[in-house]
Amino acid sequence: MSIFELANPKRFMEVSGLVLPWIAAAAALALVVGLILGFRVPPDYQQGETIRIMFLHVPAATTAMMAYGAMAVASAVGLINRHPLADVAAKTAAPLGAVFTALGLITGSLWGKPMWGAWWVWDGRLTSFLLLLLLYLGYIALGSAIEDETRSARACAILAIIGAVNLPIIYFSVTWWTTLHQANSIFAGKIAPVFLWPLFLMMGGYTLLFFSLWLVRIRTEILNRRARSVMLSRAAG
Amino acid sequence: MNEFLSQGGYALFVWPAYAASAIGLAGMIVATLAAWRKAKRALTALQDS
Numbered sequence: 001m002s003i004f005e006l007a008n009p010k011r012f013m014e015v016s017g018l019v020l021p022w023i024a025a026a027a028a029l030a031l032v033v034g035l036i037l038g039f040r041v042p043p044d045y046q047q048g049e050t051i052r053i054m055f056l057h058v059p060a061a062t063t064a065m066m067a068y069g070a071m072a073v074a075s076a077v078g079l080i081n082r083h084p085l086a087d088v089a090a091k092t093a094a095p096l097g098a099v100f101t102a103l104g105l106i107t108g109s110l111w112g113k114p115m116w117g118a119w120w121v122w123d124g125r126l127t128s129f130l131l132l133l134l135l136y137l138g139y140i141a142l143g144s145a146i147e148d149e150t151r152s153a154r155a156c157a158i159l160a161i162i163g164a165v166n167l168p169i170i171y172f173s174v175t176w177w178t179t180l181h182q183a184n185s186i187f188a189g190k191i192a193p194v195f196l197w198p199l200f201l202m203m204g205g206y207t208l209l210f211f212s213l214w215l216v217r218i219r220t221e222i223l224n225r226r227a228r229s230v231m232l233s234r235a236a237g
Numbered sequence: 238m239n240e241f242l243s244q245g246g247y248a249l250f251v252w253p254a255y256a257a258s259a260i261g262l263a264g265m266i267v268a269t270l271a272a273w274r275k276a277k278r279a280l281t282a283l284q285d286s
Binding site for chain 2: 039043048049050052053056057060096099100102103106107110111113114209213216217219220221223224226227230231
């Protein structure tokens, strides 16, 4: 089955209805086990118990960026292939991404205060991540400002694609500029193995939770559009 | 138990981080499911009418 068969809303409803319970269950399992393990690891030798904030901060931040990437890809597909389901996918990812971004900022601030002595600094990583939140909010505002569905989706898609430039900036910000934020350490083997299990479980849990909620939101929007077309055809008939 | 709650003196940072995350995630789940149920009900009502 090709991905474009899934682009048929009816087919999408069938397939997503089948996989959704499994993804949601996996998300719940990963989050519960990750949470328990996260409170069982010993405190970090430098950061003490605040290391437990990492199990929330890193998953929220990576999920926020992945959600934006997914939104930008869906936007590009919607723009190029003119497929309404891709527009729906992009539109429904934004509010979720915004919440994950906010959680990344809040938990980062609560981690920064005890470790750096500051809730906030205007360095490359924090500023570009704040820009991610503004991009999400701008995207949502733009979408609700334009009444016409197709025009709204097109304008939003262009904003989403341009904003995707910010993703590599966020990622490399800690390499390019002087910062208080620690360097990219997860895949550089710089985290003690004992912390990796809860971290990976929470990252998996956050990611799967995003995909579960995203699927439900796409399904919801399909129902809403179905209802609208029923009403329109009745009004016309 | 007290040791657990105090989080090595960092309770004021660790617990708000967990509380905020719980509220954020739970809020998304509740809002998403509520919208789904509402859409389903509306479509059913429309099809029955």
